[in-house]
Amino acid sequence: MERQITIHHEEQQIAASIHYPAQCAKKEGRCKDRAPLVVICHGFVGNRIGVDRLFVKTARELAAEGNIVVRFDYIGCGESSGDYGREDVDSLIAQTRAVLDYGLSIGDIDPTKVTLLGHSLGGAIAILTAVRDRRVKNLVLWSSVGYPFSDIVKITGRKVYDASVKNGSADYLGYGFSPAFFESLGTYQPFQEAIKFSGDVLIVHGTSDDDIPVDYAFLYQKVFWTRPEGRCDKEIIFQGNHTYSSGEHQDQLLQKTKNWLGGLEATQNDWLNWMI
Template sequence: MEHHITIRSEPYELAANLHYPLAEEEGGKGCGSGRYPIIIICHGFVGTRIGVDRLFVLAAREFARHGYMVLRFDYGGCGESTGDYGAGGLNALIDQTRTVLDYALDIDCVDPQRVVLLGHSLGGAVAILTAARDKRVKSLVLWSAVAYPFNDIVNITGKKTYETAVQCGSADHLGYALQPVFFESLSQHQPFEQLRKFNGDVLLVHGTADDVIPVDYCFLYQKLFWLRSQGQCEKEIIFQANHTYSGSLAKEQLLTKTRDWLLYIDKRKNEWYDWTI
C-alpha cells in the first residue's frame, strides 16, 4: 500500500510517498501487528524521489515486501516539491531531512528504534550530516555517497557553472538556478569529520564503474567508520555498476544486498534484545 503525501518544511511543501509493509496475501512477508522499521530515502543532487530508472520506487517496493515502511521524498525545488533547489544551501537539505524524520516518527506504527536513512550520492552526504546531528537515526545505508561535497558537486556541474554563480549571483545547471550560497554551504560541510558523531550501523555500497563519484570513497568511508568506538560498518562493491546502478543485474544486486543487510541487523538486534532480557 502506497500513499502520496505532502510534508510541510518551511517554506517548502515536500512531495512524498509513504509505503506500508505488504501483508502476506499481497505477496509480502507479513506485517504482524507491532511497530515497523522505517527507511527514509534521501535522493541526490537535483534528483527526485523516483530515481534514475525508477531506482527509489523499486527499492521502496522491495523493502515494503519485507516488512519495512519506506518514505521517499523530493527535496525543495526538486520533483514535485515547491521552492528553489539549493536556495538554503546544504543546511536546508539537512533541515528538510529532519522535518521528514519528524513526520515519520509521528506515525503510530513506526518503531523509533529502527529508523534508517538511505542516501544516494549527495543524499548520502546529507544522510551522514543529518545522523551526526539527530540521534533518532539508528542506521545508515549509503549508496555511492559523496565524500567531498564542494569538489564532487563542482565536478558534476563544471567549474564554469560555479564561477558563473559566484560572478553573476546564479548559474543554470540543467534548468536549476544554483546560487553562490549553495556552493558556499558545500564547502562548509565535511562528512568525513562528522561521521564519528554517529554511533549506529552503516552499510556502504558502490559500483566499480561509477564515473561520477569514485569507488575509492567507499573504502575510505569504511576505514573511518571502523575507527568509531561504537557501531559496525559493512561495504558491498558491485562489479561494473555505474553511479545510478542502471541495468537489471546491478539494480538486483544493489537491492538484494541492501535488503539482506537490513534484515540481518534487525535479526541481530532482536537476538541481542532477547538475550539481555
C-alpha cells in the same frame, strides 16, 4: 499500499510518497508489532523516483519486507515547491529532519529501527542529518559523496561555479544555482563528521562510478571502523555505475540492502538473547 502526501516545511511544500507494508513481518521483542522506518534521500538535482525508477523499486521492495518507507523530493526538485539552487546544506538537513518528523508521526513505527538511505549527495546529507538527530539508528549509503564541494563542482563543471560567483546565479540542467549553495557545500566534511554517528552503517558503491570514486567506500568504512561502537559493512558492485543503471546491478544493490536491513534484526535478537 502507497500514498502521496505533502509535508509542509517553513513556507514550502515537500512532495513525498509513503509505502506501507502489506503486513508486518513476524518479529520478536518489545516493538514486535511496529514496523521499521526507512527514509530515502535522493541525490543532486534528483527526485524521489530516481534514475530508472530506482527509488520507486527500492521503496516497494523494502515495503514488501515489512518496512514503512518514505521517499521525498527536496525543495525545488521533483514535485516539491521552491528553488533547489537557492537552498543550502543546512536547509537539506532541516528538510530531511522534517520528513523524519512526519515519518515517525505515522504511528506503529519501531523507534529502534529508523534508517536513512541516501544516494550520492543524499548519502552525505544522510550522514550529516544522522549525527545531528539521535532518532536515526542506521545509515545505508549508496555511492555517497565524500567531499561535497569538489564532488558537486566536478559534476557541474567549474564554469558553472565561477558563473554563479560572478553573476549571483548559474544555470545547470535548468536549475539556477546561487553562490550560497556552493559555499555551503564547502563548509561540511562528511568524512570528518561520520565518526560522530554511533549506529550501524551499510556502504554500497559500484566500481564503474564515473561521478563519485569507489575509493570513497573504503575511506568511509575506515572512518566508521574507528568508532567505539556501531558496525559498518561494505558491498562493492563490480562494474556498477553511479546510478546502478542495469537490471543486474539494481538487483544486486536491492538484494544486498534488503539482506543487510533484515540482518540487523537478527543481530539485535541474538544480542538480546545473549544478554538474557
